[in-house]
Amino acid sequence: MPDGGYLAVAAVAAVVTFAGTFGVRALAPRVGLVDRPGGRRVHLRPTPLGGGAAMLLGVVVAMAVAGLLPGLGRVTAGSSEPLGVCLGAAVIFGVGLIDDFREMSAPAKVAGEVLAASVLVVTGVTLFQLKVPFAGFVVLSPQMIPLLTALWVIVITNAVNLIDGLDGLAAGVVGIAAAALCVYGLRLIHDGSLPADNLGPLLAAVTVGVCVGFLPHNVHPAKVFMGDSGALLLGLLMAAATMVVGGRTSEVVSGQTYFFFAPLFIPLFILGVPIADMVFAIVRRTARRQGFHTPDKDHVHHRLLRLGHGHRRTVVILWAWTAVLSGFVLTPLFVPAGNAVIPFGAAVLGLLLYTFFHPGLHRGGDPGEVGATTGVGQGDPGAGPLHGDEPGAAEPTAVLETVPPGPRAPGSGGPRATPQDPWA
Numbered sequence: 001m002p003d004g005g006y007l008a009v010a011a012v013a014a015v016v017t018f019a020g021t022f023g024v025r026a027l028a029p030r031v032g033l034v035d036r037p038g039g040r041r042v043h044l045r046p047t048p049l050g051g052g053a054a055m056l057l058g059v060v061v062a063m064a065v066a067g068l069l070p071g072l073g074r075v076t077a078g079s080s081e082p083l084g085v086c087l088g089a090a091v092i093f094g095v096g097l098i099d100d101f102r103e104m105s106a107p108a109k110v111a112g113e114v115l116a117a118s119v120l121v122v123t124g125v126t127l128f129q130l131k132v133p134f135a136g137f138v139v140l141s142p143q144m145i146p147l148l149t150a151l152w153v154i155v156i157t158n159a160v161n162l163i164d165g166l167d168g169l170a171a172g173v174v175g176i177a178a179a180a181l182c183v184y185g186l187r188l189i190h191d192g193s194l195p196a197d198n199l200g201p202l203l204a205a206v207t208v209g210v211c212v213g214f215l216p217h218n219v220h221p222a223k224v225f226m227g228d229s230g231a232l233l234l235g236l237l238m239a240a241a242t243m244v245v246g247g248r249t250s251e252v253v254s255g256q257t258y259f260f261f262a263p264l265f266i267p268l269f270i271l272g273v274p275i276a277d278m279v280f281a282i283v284r285r286t287a288r289r290q291g292f293h294t295p296d297k298d299h300v301h302h303r304l305l306r307l308g309h310g311h312r313r314t315v316v317i318l319w320a321w322t323a324v325l326s327g328f329v330l331t332p333l334f335v336p337a338g339n340a341v342i343p344f345g346a347a348v349l350g351l352l353l354y355t356f357f358h359p360g361l362h363r364g365g366d367p368g369e370v371g372a373t374t375g376v377g378q379g380d381p382g383a384g385p386l387h388g389d390e391p392g393a394a395e396p397t398a399v400l401e402t403v404p405p406g407p408r409a410p411g412s413g414g415p416r417a418t419p420q421d422p423w424a
Contacts, residue, residue, distance in 0.1 A: 013209025020054030052229030084123020096229030157235030175211030
């Protein structure tokens, strides 16, 4: 299998996205697509939105290039799926872009996600069957396929959107998860469990490239935000890729290779961070008798910040959790022995200790205090005043120190933040 072709497509997506983001940064202020500080926003300078436009460009160009490569032509030739993904991506991008300009209601946004899912269904980008652990395969009826496809798209897109709360967080988490899915899908193809023309690994490779190309512009302090247009786009790409990989795996190989894992459950591991965060948000808000889109500051990144982790360290910790969960999924593909789990158990223990007992943590502050920060939160209007969350959600801040009087950044309204260590 020409794995080098997938690397080439990922590189094309990365280069196009990286170059296109410069254009977004220049154009967004001219059309008013800017997130300005003030109110409950905590970033200190106006920052362009709309990074999803460069991502969409990277997806379309990379898919077109894939059709020209000899080794990947059979993946795209004679199939409506690549076109369906591009059309669905355009629809979900449009929904997110409208939300970036003018906040949409929750039902309107869900309706847009269903429309994008309908495009996928019409063009054949769906799952065909489910493997239930210890119960065997369930072939989906034509009536169930559209419903489950729409549900899957809604879940994954909203999970990615909710985790998009810090500079570089969503792009990094999705990039790591997509890389794991690409390796997973290629392994299935090599083992004969997936046909060589399966679109899933190609979509995953494109998603990796898009994330890699966008991250240099989005790491803290971000020069541009992806907005809902980008977060929903990444969610749709991951939803489509996981469906055509996990929902089409053959019965024999899957049952022998992945012990109790059902292939469609793999995204629950590689996207474990955003999915768990979304599930806890639903449970938390239901227990409080609040609507799902009611803002709060109890997402996983909020909690890590309240523990005292700086912005960069919080992002790296969540990247690391994603990498460990992805490695846990991939290891049985290559090393079936049970001892292979031991290194990941040690990694989990180390991450737990680092997350909760790092010696540089500063506890005891008021978790609700909001002042001028080094840029925690991005103020994405597509999801509310703060980047990647719902309207009105206030992010916890970096630890503040009183410093000698000096010029303040516009709109700071408080003492300047001093990082406690290089990762703050």
